[in-house]
Amino acid sequence: MATLLTGLFPMQVTHNVVIIGAGFGGLGMAIRLKAQGQDNLLLIEKGHDVGGCWRDNTYPGAACDVPSHLYSFSFERHYPWSRRFAQQKEIFAYQQYCARKYDLYRHIRFNTEVAEARFLDEPGLWEITMTNGEVITCRALITATGQLNQPAYPPLSGIEDFQGPHFHSARWNHDEDLTGKTVAVVGTGASAIQFVPEIAKVAGKVKLFQRSAAHVIPKPDRAYRKAEHWMLKKLPVTQTLDRMRIYAANEARVLGFTSFQKAMLVYEWLFARQLKKQIKDPVLREKLTPDYPMGCKRILMSNDYYPALAQANTEVINYGIDAVDKKGLTDSSGTHHKVDVIIYGTGFKATEFLTPMTITGRNGKDLNSTWRDGAEAYLGITVRGFPNLFMLYGPNTNLGHNSIIYMLESQIHYVQQCLAEMDDQQLHSMEVRESVQARFNDNVQRKISDTVWDKGCHSWYKTDSGKNTNNWPGFTFDYRRQTQHLQLNDYEYKSL
Incomplete structure (x- = not known):
């Protein structure tokens, strides 16, 4: 698969x-394609370095909620993680390490953004x-833009009049010293529960505006001990076994x-126990009960x-925001x-896949129009009307129970087969x-x-109309089974 037949086309193919x-x-x-002998490839990255959301989300307390031994590539799993749940800086460093080891930097064009792709x-x-x-032109286009790359800003009336700084957690303003200041936090998602404890340590007052309470359970995190580091280095099979153990335990959660x-009920008990133990005020506890x-x-x-x-300098406000002055x-x-x-x-525009790019397929077909009722794709990877286009982390491939990297590797293997x-x-x-x-x-x-997920709440998994375009409703090993072997009769082919 080293050439993809570049020389057979009547117009110049850039990549x-x-x-x-x-x-x-x-x-x-890119790593798997290079292993197949494909060297004429280009990665287009709008940021200044690799990393995606782990490059962008530098807010205080940023960390992963999937254990480190599973939140890593299967072909690069023996990495000296410092703790069970890696923090942002370490995950970003791991991505940079992989890019260096597999000689990817020479294939990446940074600070470059795609406006339009047309078939x-x-x-x-x-x-x-x-x-x-x-x-530029190419034979095959692969999107790997993720679902958590476009910050969602709430439509606050009058925000342009506010005289103080205001920013999204994914675009953290590190120049702003919060010491002693009164800080309003809008939203209580996965990012907020990580940065609120950090800013509460220095802010004079934190006012948390909560649209709806979250279920928060204990995080079994800790640093690895010296003896464990020695064992993981000398006996790398122990890390492989731990990865398998974590995968099996997480996979069972999908039930x-x-x-x-x-x-x-097990997780409801963990939530209720932690809430009761850590929040003694019954009024506050009621506010924090979903x-x-x-x-x-x-x-x-x-x-x-x-x-x-529960600190004296924090306040939970269960009302929406009418206006800002x-x-x-x-x-x-x-x-x-x-x-x-x-x-x-306030999280991300997770259901707006591939925006703000304009993707135009066969016969001028517009992807945004095609997806006006909610994004969908076969296996979350390919879309009718858009030949030679492949998506990673596309519609309905997000997880609520396991590592997204496992899903990505399933998709990568499938796309490799398509290109071959x-x-x-x-x-x-x-x-x-x-x-x-x-x-x-x-x-x-x-x-x-x-x-x-379809039990009456509104979440970032759904479009405004209520269609769940994000989650995979089953076991990840079943998804891997479906992507393991390309079924040729699933596709229509046109020969050169």
């Missing part, structure tokens, strides 16, 4: 393969236009989300979130809160059959309708 994004998905895809029907090529006007929701089934929204892990909210915020009860800084912990088929069969294009995509997505949505 055989172009990958958009240099986070875990893009890096893993050229006659030559069977993708034409990619950057925001700086540069145009609580899907077919055996009574299994969620009004939806556990698992309907993302279950969060923290040991210091509730203790931070130059001095602060007015909540929906009419109370005005004077604040110095506003920080958004294009090369071996001398294909102009390959495109998923409409019936195959429809059958797959009908099955996914049917399964989701029986999960806890």
Whole structure:
């Protein structure tokens, strides 16, 4: 698969393969393609370095909620992690390490953003236009932009009048000293529960505006001991075994989300015990008790979130925000809160896949229009009407129970097979059959309708219309089974 038939095309092909994004998905895809002999590839990255969300999310307390031994590539798993759950800086360093080890930096163009990608029907090529006007072409286009790359900002009326600094957790302003200041935190998602305890240590007052409470369970985190580091280095099989143990334990959790929701009782007990133990004030405890089934929204892990909210300098406000003025915020009860800084912990536009890029497929078909009722793709990877386009971490491949890197590696293996088929069969294009995509997505949505995610709450898993476009409703090993072998009759082929 070293050439992808570049020389057979009537117009110049800039690259055989172009990958958009240099986070875990893009890096893993490039590493595996290089192992296959594919060297004429380009990664386009809008940031200044590899890393994706782990480069961007530098807020205080940023860390992973999947154990380090599983939150790593299977082919690069023997890494000297410092603790059970790695923090942002260490994960970012791991990604940089992988990029250096596998000689990826020379393939990456940083500080470059894609404005548009258009499929050229006659030559069977993708034409990619950057925001700086540069145009390149490729045989196969792979998107690895992730689901957590576009910060979601709440529509706060009057925010332009606010005289103090305001920023999103994913765009943290490290120049802003919060010491002694009154800080408004809008949102209580996965990022907020990590940075709120950190800023509460220095801020004069933290006012947490909570739309809905989160289920927060203990995080079994700790640093690895010297003896453990020695054992992991001298006997690397112990890390492999620990990875297998973590995978099996996490995989069992999917039952609580899907077919055996009574299994969620264990996590409800962990949540209730921690809340009761760490929050003594019954009024505050009531505020922090969710009004939806556990698992309907993302279950969060923290040991210091509730203790931070129990401090005298923090206040939980269960009202929405009606307006912002130059001095602060007015909540929906009419109370005005004077604040110095506003920080958004409001997550990401997770359902707006591949935006703000414009993706145009066969016969001028627009992807945003195709997805107007919610994104969908066959295996979360390919879309009817968009030949030779492959997505990593696409629709309905997110997880609530295990490591997304496991899912990415399943997708990477599948895309490798597709590209090899294009090369071996001398294909102009390959495109998923409409019936195959429809059958797959009908099955996914049917399964989701029986999960806890469809039990009445609104979460970032869903579009405004209520369609769950993000989560995989089953075991990750079942997804791997489905992506293990390319089924040729799932696709329509056009030869050169």
